[in-house]
Amino acid sequence: MAQIELEGVEKVFTVWARRGRLRRQRTVVRAVEGISFSIEAGSLVGYIGPNGAGKSTTVKMLTGILVPSAGRISVAGLEPSSQRIELARKLGVVFGQRIQLWWDLPLLDSFELLRHIYRIPAERYRENLDAFVELLDLGPFLATPVRQLSLGQRMRGELTAAMLHDPEILFLDEPTIGLDVVAKARVREFLTRVNREQGVTVLLATHDLADIERLCSRMLILDRGRVIYDGELQALRDRYGDERTLIVDLEEPGPPIDVPGARVAKVDGPRQWLTFNRRETSAAELTAAVAAKVGLQDLAIEEPQVEDIVRRIYTEGVA
Amino acid sequence: MRLYWELARRGYRRYAAYPGATIAGIFTNTVFGFMLAYVLLAVFRERGEVGGYDASDAVTYVWVGQGMLMTIYIWGWYEVALRVSSGDIATDLYRPFDFQLYWLAQDLGRAAYHALYRGVPPFLVGAFVFDVRLPQEALLWPAFVLAITLAVCVSFAFRFLFNLAAFWLLDYRGVGVLAMVASTFFSGQIVPLAFFPDWLEAVAWALPFAAMVQAPIEIFLGNARGLELAGILGLQAFWAVALLLVGRSVFAAGTRKLVVQGG
Amino acid sequence: MGEVLALAGIYRRLVGARIRSQLQYRLSFALNLIGAGLISFLDFAAILVLFGQVDALGEWSVAEVALLYAISSVAFAATDLAIGHLDLLPKMIREGDLDVILVRPLGSLFQVVSSDFALRRLGKGLQGLVILVVALVAVDLDWTLGRALMLVVTPVAGAFIFAGVWIALATIAFWLIDSIEVANAFTYGGNFLSQYPVNIFGSWLRRFVIFVVPLAFVSYFPSLYILDKEDPLGLPLALQFVSPLVAVASVAAGCLVWRFAVRHYRSTGS
Numbered sequence A: 001m002a003q004i005e006l007e008g009v010e011k012v013f014t015v016w017a018r019r020g021r022l023r024r025q026r027t028v029v030r031a032v033e034g035i036s037f038s039i040e041a042g043s044l045v046g047y048i049g050p051n052g053a054g055k056s057t058t059v060k061m062l063t064g065i066l067v068p069s070a071g072r073i074s075v076a077g078l079e080p081s082s083q084r085i086e087l088a089r090k091l092g093v094v095f096g097q098r099i100q101l102w103w104d105l106p107l108l109d110s111f112e113l114l115r116h117i118y119r120i121p122a123e124r125y126r127e128n129l130d131a132f133v134e135l136l137d138l139g140p141f142l143a144t145p146v147r148q149l150s151l152g153q154r155m156r157g158e159l160t161a162a163m164l165h166d167p168e169i170l171f172l173d174e175p176t177i178g179l180d181v182v183a184k185a186r187v188r189e190f191l192t193r194v195n196r197e198q199g200v201t202v203l204l205a206t207h208d209l210a211d212i213e214r215l216c217s218r219m220l221i222l223d224r225g226r227v228i229y230d231g232e233l234q235a236l237r238d239r240y241g242d243e244r245t246l247i248v249d250l251e252e253p254g255p256p257i258d259v260p261g262a263r264v265a266k267v268d269g270p271r272q273w274l275t276f277n278r279r280e281t282s283a284a285e286l287t288a289a290v291a292a293k294v295g296l297q298d299l300a301i302e303e304p305q306v307e308d309i310v311r312r313i314y315t316e317g318v319a
Numbered sequence B: 001m002r003l004y005w006e007l008a009r010r011g012y013r014r015y016a017a018y019p020g021a022t023i024a025g026i027f028t029n030t031v032f033g034f035m036l037a038y039v040l041l042a043v044f045r046e047r048g049e050v051g052g053y054d055a056s057d058a059v060t061y062v063w064v065g066q067g068m069l070m071t072i073y074i075w076g077w078y079e080v081a082l083r084v085s086s087g088d089i090a091t092d093l094y095r096p097f098d099f100q101l102y103w104l105a106q107d108l109g110r111a112a113y114h115a116l117y118r119g120v121p122p123f124l125v126g127a128f129v130f131d132v133r134l135p136q137e138a139l140l141w142p143a144f145v146l147a148i149t150l151a152v153c154v155s156f157a158f159r160f161l162f163n164l165a166a167f168w169l170l171d172y173r174g175v176g177v178l179a180m181v182a183s184t185f186f187s188g189q190i191v192p193l194a195f196f197p198d199w200l201e202a203v204a205w206a207l208p209f210a211a212m213v214q215a216p217i218e219i220f221l222g223n224a225r226g227l228e229l230a231g232i233l234g235l236q237a238f239w240a241v242a243l244l245l246v247g248r249s250v251f252a253a254g255t256r257k258l259v260v261q262g263g
Numbered sequence C: 001m002g003e004v005l006a007l008a009g010i011y012r013r014l015v016g017a018r019i020r021s022q023l024q025y026r027l028s029f030a031l032n033l034i035g036a037g038l039i040s041f042l043d044f045a046a047i048l049v050l051f052g053q054v055d056a057l058g059e060w061s062v063a064e065v066a067l068l069y070a071i072s073s074v075a076f077a078a079t080d081l082a083i084g085h086l087d088l089l090p091k092m093i094r095e096g097d098l099d100v101i102l103v104r105p106l107g108s109l110f111q112v113v114s115s116d117f118a119l120r121r122l123g124k125g126l127q128g129l130v131i132l133v134v135a136l137v138a139v140d141l142d143w144t145l146g147r148a149l150m151l152v153v154t155p156v157a158g159a160f161i162f163a164g165v166w167i168a169l170a171t172i173a174f175w176l177i178d179s180i181e182v183a184n185a186f187t188y189g190g191n192f193l194s195q196y197p198v199n200i201f202g203s204w205l206r207r208f209v210i211f212v213v214p215l216a217f218v219s220y221f222p223s224l225y226i227l228d229k230e231d232p233l234g235l236p237l238a239l240q241f242v243s244p245l246v247a248v249a250s251v252a253a254g255c256l257v258w259r260f261a262v263r264h265y266r267s268t269g270s
Helices: A055-063 A084-088 A107-117 A122-136 A151-163 A181-198 A209-215 A233-240 A283-293 A306-316 B002-016 B019-046 B055-072 B079-086 B099-129 B140-167 B172-186 B198-206 B214-221 B227-261 C002-023 C026-051 C062-094 C097-102 C108-113 C119-139 C145-170 C181-195 C203-212 C220-226 C243-268
Strands: A004-019 A023-039 A044-048 A070-075 A091-095 A169-173 A201-206 A218-223 A226-232 A243-250 A262-268 A271-277 A296-302
Touching: A004 A055, A023 A055, A023 A070, A023 A226, A044 A055, A044 A181, A044 A209, A055 A070, A055 A091, A055 A169, A055 A201, A091 A151, A107 A122, A107 A151, A107 C002, A122 A151, A122 A181, A151 A181, A169 A181, A181 A201, A181 A209, A201 A209, A209 A306, A218 A233, A218 A306, A226 A233, A233 A306, A243 A283, A262 A283, A271 A283, A283 A296, B002 B019, B002 B099, B019 B055, B019 B099, B019 C181, B019 C203, B055 B099, B055 B140, B055 B214, B079 B140, B079 B172, B099 B140, B099 B227, B140 B172, B140 B214, B140 B227, B172 C026, B214 B227, C002 C026, C002 C108, C002 C119, C026 C062, C026 C119, C026 C181, C062 C097, C062 C108, C062 C119, C062 C145, C062 C181, C062 C220, C097 C108, C108 C243, C145 C181, C145 C220, C145 C243, C181 C203
Parallel strands: A044 A201, A044 A218, A091 A169, A169 A201
Antiparallel strands: A004 A023, A004 A070, A218 A226, A243 A271, A243 A296, A262 A271
């Protein structure tokens, strides 16, 4: 049995909206409709989808916060909704928009409290804390109250808090939201390390595709409550990423280049973007064809962006 | 003038948008009405008359008081203080209308809503269960409505004043709580002022709180006729005007401080 | 047993952190404490005013009512101190703090209860104790071991009776966010009710505070025993001794209601 298993999971919400003075209208929202997938221990999986797709709802069901309306969930051999507390010991959870640390206490005090809440043996706690302090460079602000920390510092604190008790699985819901470039890189590095070195299973729910690109090999794409793609990132690229772009810098600005097998997507002065289908034309052939027609000064090749692929999938559906 | 009418309507609508809270409030007032009525009735089992009240007066007093509670809204209002402490007050100072009257107009609209929907229902319940006395003279009804309106003004002026503490104190809630304490007791909400020992009763009437709750009830009970009626209404009007004026000068002082210090 | 000790340790640490941060601002804390005491004294002032006009309320003298009031005050203050912050539950739900709680390996009620400990609410308790002492002297109590024991046990039992009721009431926040006022009607109403002798209330209300929300067991019944007073209601003597049992039942009922409410929250989402 895989470490995380979902089978036919559904979540239905009833929303009451007020209509007029006293009447209320009932709307049924199907946040998650028949999701099934499994994740083996030690994987690093991306879970992406636009807002409202059901990502957070799934994570909440996996952690036992929400009870599914239908279907079966198994996490680390436990059923989340009925065995919440037992499961909580094996999980680390990071909510991007909510803080688990204690707001007016120094960071270190939060860790101490967690040590007792999770009953972490003193020795292990020391080891982990030292390791994370070094890995995430927490030293300078261990004594600072959490409410005075910057977003990036807080997130590093949150990651530590989630990992102190050596969880088997780490769930993250939008961890890089609002972070600057450097902070994001730190978070990603951290996740890669805990996954690779400690074998922690990581499920990363996000709509930041750069996270996915850099971190995950496997990704699940969610749209309107359903999983529309479950597979390797590269496979996604291979399957949908037929289009590559050749960016050419001409010696001098000119009209759009007309070359078989390529389409001019954009022209900006001497620079032109030519898109082509890699199955039909190779980059080398195209370059040669372009060079034959105009004077080339420089060129570059752009791979299909995951973002574009995903956008295509959302708008056109899975082929 | 048109503007203030619109503001009053807005105040009304703001509270009308939460029927759930209103129903919950009616429930609260009704429960407390029962409890207070029983306590006062226990007093009248020992004596037939206290401070010029008989049992029926006392019970009427309780139910009118509970009905009026939310209308007058003596405590729990911190909107102005919140705006001051958050700094939003700065934008308010640029607006082309009078700050105090802006809030007064909205409060009157709110009071109208609460009088109708939180004032009347508990009173009806009380009137149904207990031996409540209604005003016999026709003149007393409009006088009562006028008294309520004036009471709201006095209450608002007082609330506005202690909200202004936010200009000088970080912990304005502390002041608010003290104000609540004093106003609750001395307005005659828990025990009618007529029950107070003479010296305490005199103190109570010297304070503005009596004008908020006790005054309209006295009119309702028919204890103030003719000259006395005019006297009570006059007292209320006096406090309303006095507190509003004090509020204006304190506000001016507060904004001066704000401008000088830069918030 | 080890489990209970571990939880007690966690509670101590969580609450300790809150207490420490409150004590940081000495002056503000002292003022709040005094303020709380004064505010709660108003309730007693009202009782004094009433007794300025009569000698007895429902066959209870002023000293006897003072005793009722004092016991109820101390019990209420103790509960308020420990779980008064349950009234923050609507805010916690709204801001998603409840989700954070559900992710930790601890019971949800335990976490909410250990999230604060507002020391300033001691003010009401201190005021209650002062009035208790005065009342005991004024009543000229015939001290026996039994009465002394009852005097010590009663506020504790009363505190737990209040606690069970409040926990159950707080769960209203899971169903109706903007109707939390209903809970206030009961908590402050309950406080008011337990300050006065139950026999002055109408029969339906009397039955309510004895059989439905057992507030009569906070101070009324135990006080009858302490004062060696005959029950104006003529109810069985046994009722004067069962407050501890009622306390256990109240807390148990409160916790059950809480579990049910959290289950509902987890099924319907936020």
